[in-house]
Amino acid sequence: MPKRRTVSHHRVAKTLALALLLLLVVGSAAAQAVKFDADERERVATLGPWPPPAKVDPSNRVSGQPAAIALGERLFSTASLSGVGGLRCASCHEQWRGFVDGRTTGLGAEPGARNTLPLRNVALQRWFGWDGANDSLWAQSVRPMLDPREMKSSPARVAAVMRGDADLSAGYAKAFGAPQPSDDEALLVDVGKALAAYQETLVSARTPFDAFRDALAKGDARDAAPYPAAAQRGLRVFVGKGQCIACHAGPNFSDGAFHRSSIASRGPEGEPDTGRQHGLQSLLASRFNLLGRYSDDATRATAAHTRQAAADASAVVGLFRTPSLREVAATGPYMHDGSVENLCDALRPHAEGGVELSRSDRVDVVAFLRTLGVEARPPYVDERVFLCR
Ligand code: HEC
Ligand code: HEC
Structure with missing residues (x-):
């Protein structure tokens, strides 16, 4: 019994001290x-x-759809899409670190020269990548699969993995409501669209x-x-x-x-990184931009920014x-x-x-x-x- 009383005394004293401290802290905070x-x-x-309110991307016919989101989440962690051993999107975009890798520059199949961008809230952007080399989230998701500095894969490889994996094939049928296209590049783009649907759901708390x-x-x-x-x-x-x-x-x-x-940097071959100038050149040369055949937006209204950028290509270095x-x-x-x-x-x-x-x-x-x-x-x-x- 006496022991118990001591403990509760301690508790009371502790609680009082805490309350006092809290008052002081709140008081001084209010004062400032x-x-x-x-x-x-x-x-x-x-x-x-x-x-922000969730939005659907008209250029991506599976945007916002649960079956595509589920497929995209699986693809995000699928290593076999890579042309070199073991690399997946999640290797560089690690969820537990806020979808970055903590490195100075991304380390893929070959060393890169850019810092890995986080992916939360990415759907709110209009241009993707530090230099805006892509105008849609799905095209930006196709890029790392093909980039030698990232996953160094090819349309043929990605398509073969999709067709050869029973789970991914079933996931595709559910997400797109059709069998996988026989054209490798078309299938690659759909993989990008499922990956985009998943990334659209990554929103900060x-x-x-x-x-x-x-x-x-x-x-x-x-x-x-x-x-x-x-x-x-x-x-x-x-x-x-x-x-x-x-x-x-x-x-x-x-x-x-x-x-x-004000930060001048160099590309992977030691050449100056020209940023948007290089981004705009790649964007306009890309078969995957919103002006091209792979956009699902029949009105092409989503391509307005791209059209504008093409008309005014005087991007500054x-x-x-x-x-x-x-x-x-x-x-x-x-x-x-x-x-x-x-x-x-x-x-x-x-x-x-x-x-x-x-x-x-x-x-x-x-x-x-x-x-x-x-x-x-x-x-x-x-x-x-x-x-x-
Ligand atoms: C080797 C590391 C690496 C891998 C693997 C990788 N990324 Fe990235 N990611 C980067 C880097 C570096 C950037 C910034 C590139 C730039 O702007 O030049 C980036 C940028 C992005 C962006 C643009 C974000 C923004 O704010 O505009 C998206 C989206 C993205 N990655 C998705 C993916 C997807 C999907 C995959 C898998 C298919 C993937 N990444 C695989 C390193 C990686
Ligand atoms: C004129 C436009 C502009 C202004 C003003 C500006 N920023 Fe920035 N900020 C940028 C750009 C562009 C970058 C990327 C630069 C680069 O990577 O070379 C950046 C990068 C950053 C970064 C690094 C983020 C990352 O993920 O790498 C931080 C932090 C930041 N800004 C905070 C601020 C704060 C705080 C202020 C005000 C004191 C400010 N910025 C003013 C345009 C601006």
């Missing part, structure tokens, strides 16, 4: 709470709501930032209170003097457009697509060549028109960026990510 003026609140509101954004929009101070003061300060810099929102715009923190990067910042704390290293390891260093001016921020502003912006993921501090991120020079 950032006041957002009407203009800032309006800009913050444009970064949501989240999640709601984050502490999303709760804060909604609370701010509703003027709900109680729901806004748990959001850390440093993140609030960082958000204010993000939509204000940092001008980040000029490019990292909208609910996915990307305007989907190309900007001149050295432009890269603005990456999304959702889950960014988990998807380092950063930039198209993976040359920046530290999230804080990534906030140095890196695109034309960028603003130089003080160290303390950058520390606050990092605090804000970490609230764009549910895992504030994943165990696989290098400690250096949290250092700020």
Whole structure:
């Protein structure tokens, strides 16, 4: 009995101490709470709501269909599609790391020169890849199978694997409601379309930032209170003097457009990486673009951007697509060549028109960026990510 009483005394004391601490923390957070003026609140509101409504891609006849999503999920982890041993989409896009590989540049059948892009929220993009070399998610999914720096396969190989595997064949029949085409390239494209249907379902969870954004929009101070003061300060810099929102715009923190990067890098053969210039050339030369025969959009309305890009092919060298910042704390290293390891260093001016921020502003912006993921501090991120020079 006496022993028991001691324990409960301890508990009471502990609870009281915790309550006191909580009061202090909440009190001091409230004291530092950032006041957002009407203009800032309006800009913050444009970064949501989240999640976005699901959309169907008219250029992909199996977009949004459960049987195709299931087939795509299987194909994503199928190693035999690769021309070299054991490589699958999931080798580089590892789900547990936010669909990247943690490497500076992708390591496929041959070494690549670009940082692996994460796949969550990818359906919100209009151009795919750092240089927008593809205009649809399905064409972007065909590319790695053929690319020697990735899976180094061929239409014949992919088609043979599909036809030779009873499960994949049954999955195809269910997803497409028809037997597999005898044309290898047509079958390859359908594999890309099933992979795309699966990737369209990869959407980030709601984050502490999303709760804060909604609370701010509703003027709900109680729901806004748990959001850390440093993140609030960082958000204010993000939509204000940092001008980040000029490019990292909208609910996915990307305007989907190309900007001149201050990071010069080299391609796999040592040649300068010309970014969008190279991307646009590949896009227009590709049989898989939205102007070509494989689009399922009979109206070709989805090809409007492609037509426009073709008409104005004066792409400037050295432009890269603005990456999304959702889950960014988990998807380092950063930039198209993976040359920046530290999230804080990534906030140095890196695109034309960028603003130089003080160290303390950058520390606050990092605090804000970490609230764009549910895992504030994943165990696989290098400690250096949290250092700020
Ligand atoms: C060897 C590593 C590797 C493999 C294997 C790989 N990828 Fe990628 N993936 C990358 C890299 C690197 C990029 C960025 C390429 C670029 O922009 O030049 C990328 C980009 C992408 C993108 C564009 C994302 C965006 O935001 O625009 C999609 C979609 C994608 N991959 C899907 C796939 C699919 C589907 C497969 C399997 C068929 C696959 N990847 C296999 C490394 C890989
Ligand atoms: C003029 C457009 C523009 C502005 C302004 C801008 N960015 Fe960027 N941002 C980009 C582009 C383009 C890249 C990719 C550059 C590259 O890879 O070479 C990028 C990359 C990044 C990355 C790396 C993400 C990754 O996954 O590799 C982070 C983080 C980032 N920006 C945050 C910010 C913040 C915070 C601000 C404001 C202080 C800001 N950016 C201002 C266009 C911009």
